[in-house]
Amino acid sequence: MELKFKVNGQEIFLQVNPNDSLLYILRDRLHLTGTKNGCSAGHCGACVVIMNEEAVKSCLQKAKRLNNAEIITIEGLTPKEPSGELHPIQQAFIDATAIQCGFCTPGYIMELYGLFLRNPEASLDEIKVALEGHLCRCTGFKPILEAAVLAQQYLNKK
Amino acid sequence: MSLNIVGKSVPRADAREKVTGTALYIDDLRFPRTLYLKVLRAGIPHAKIKNIETKEAESIPGVLKILTGKTIGIDPEHFYGTCIFDQLPIAFNKVRHSGEIVAAVIAESEKTALAAVEKIEVDYEELPFVLDPVDSIAEGAPLIHEKNGEYKHLPTFTPVPNSNIFFGYNLKKGNYDRVFDGADIYVEGEFEYPLVNHVAMEPHGAIAHWDLAGNLHLWSSTQAPFVVREVLAGYLNLTMNKINIHVPSGGLGGGFGGKSDYNIEPLVALCARFVPNYYLKFQLTREEVFIGTVLGRGLKGYMKIGAKKNGAFVGIECSQYYADGAYADTSCNVVLAGGHNCTGPYFFPNCNLKSFGVYTNTVPVGAMRGYGHPEGQFMVERLIENLALKLGIDSRKLRMKNFLKPGDTNSLNQPIFEHNGNVRECFQRVVDSLNETPLPGSNATHYYGRGFAALVKSPVQTANASSNVFLKVNEDLTVSISIGGVEMGQGALTVLAQLAAEKLQFSLDKIRINPEINTQITPWEWQTVASMTTMRVGNAILIACERAIEQFKVNASFHFQCDISQLNYNGKAINYKDKEFPLEKLVLGYQYPDGHTEGNPIQAVGSSVVRNVTLPDSRTGQYHPYEWTFGAQGCDVSIEKSTGIIKVLHFVTALDVGKVINPATAKGQIYGGVMMGLGHTLMEKIEYDTKGRMKTVNLRRYRIPKLSDMPEKFSCIFVETPQPDGPYGARPIAEHSAVAPPAAILNAIQNATGISFTKIPITSSVMVEALSRRK
Ligand code: FES
């Protein structure tokens, strides 16, 4: 099928298989490798991106439902300049030492991006609910939760 | 010594790449002319291969090659390994676990390769199988390796021919054949620590390429590029200078031992030979990580301890059986470490400790965070809890009474010194930390309990393990350092840069540790395991820094025309009496005003070889591993009576870390290790169905902790008894917090409910059932 959608603000036309996952399209067709594949089955959250302003697991989204969708990936949050200013959520992950191997990190950042887009005043419980669908084997979660709270502060100060 | 950078929570060196998604992991690498490898796995646990039919699969357009044991061109008598050489890259005429690879397809796309895999037909003659290590050593158990005992192996490991035992270790200390002489009271138990998966969030992958000059280039998500090189050189009969093992610049998306030694690399390298000049990529799925890489733990054990009426330990006896899967190798070291570490940080005058590595028709066991320590120490800490109950003394006092102290000997008969660290202080601080919040009394809906355990760990490493670094100071006084250690999340790049900056008195932003590894140009490293990077690579860096400083002085001595002993270095200049000469003019040697040059550029090599590590004595089992790290852990738990849901309310870890180099990254290691230990205790277990196929093949069926499983309160305490030979006094810490959670949590459950569990995991349904049985 012919897929027309937007990724990080850019209009994209692609010939795809209707059952291809958004994760596959992003990583293997568009080479946007910032989005990670931890399970391909909706269990880990490493592949979370923003689709039409909602955080979604891209491994579960099929191409046939993507027409005209607007996607934002971690690359969309990333400054274009090498030393450019990071997105406040990215900065919060650094400041809270919420990264170890970093494989889960883009998924968490996009989840929080989606959450704060909808609900800038999200309560701690709402933050926890949003992060519950993500697995991190390295950090023990505590620094990630701290990063989320810090990110909210940074965003609301802006 | 006042420190400027060591001891500070500086931001991670790799943070910017990781938060922007630009860090490159194995699956992110892109190469021209890439082909894809997919494999057919046995699907049955033990069988002879009668025939493999590949014709239909071969006819699929886009399929380049289908390889099986018979067609891949291997000598079925030529095996690889590092401890026991018992492996082939692909099944030859037999499969020994259900995830074993029987055929490999090279195709233009992953989809095509998978379609071809589906069309391969294998005709098996099924054999009886065995999954349990105790069953596996029973009379009449199916023999998994007919050649057990004939394989090449290191002398330490002692296979028993015509059995499934590939290594039996027996450690004897003191009155070992009458360990309980003089004891008044005994406790004993049978224990189980299940098979578990590491679940690094990044699945394993490798990409192999043979250039037309016959060089092998292989990129892999490996913790052990130099071990991979060694194995490939031996197996493929290649000289090492033709092998380039690369680790991607983003490092690994987690390892935890599951990516150490070697794994899928021999198969990818071999298959890629059939398509020279292409790049052959083999990326595992999550399911394949479960069924086709390595697992950890898998212990069934029996332990008995005897004590005097006053609580003084007299002796310990233990038998451990490890379900080490279809191939032995790294698990040899698990068995060895498990054997002598099961005494925990306690003084037992008499020990008779046996441990057995046993072949089973399951996924091979490899290294796993802290291996050989959590297994046995789980047993001893549970028994100490029961001994205290039996003696009617406070278990905390019983532990304090029996902790190893300077002058005591551990199970290996090694004397313990003051500098080994202070387990008493660790334990007391855990007690104090928990005491800050009173434990709620049990009520109509919940039980509450508090539990403790202590721990000790030594790195398990080959006796000649070393780390090496290349350091160069650039003309602008920045520093580039190459190491062979792998960044896999633990924070090596950050902590090592801190050490270099401190030593050279440079600001941290001047130091760059090269994150990329290529065995052709990176200095040799044994492998990144055993929590040894800060210690071993760190020491190598300090040595290289000292040599660089020395070279600066040599260069400056031409300027000052003096002996180098009269010169001082301060990170900016070399001083002689009241004169100084800037470092940047000394980087390439010393150039006299007429242009001629003396001295040399500032480049240095640093090496750190572990010293005094010996091999086990064949009679007593005694040997010298490396140094020790002591610690203690404790927790408060609540148990909901109706559901059996166990919540950890507060978890405290205290480790004698010697010296904290970076508090934030050190804490990160502790949080992560505790959560892994908590997962093992409350939810994680690899399970097989009645046909010997793994059931827990995804992250829904194999559950690991989520955010909601995190303790409400999480405390880390660092005790700092300097390690004399550690960088700035630091000692290994990264795996340690995963050692004692099973015992601490089970002790807390016993404290809450009176139920003495000896097997993990205690899921809510296990808990509910135990509660109802008790009523
Ligand atoms: S890759 Fe999508 S949830 Fe794991």
Ligand code: FES
């Ligand atoms: S940082 Fe490694 S999985 Fe989260």
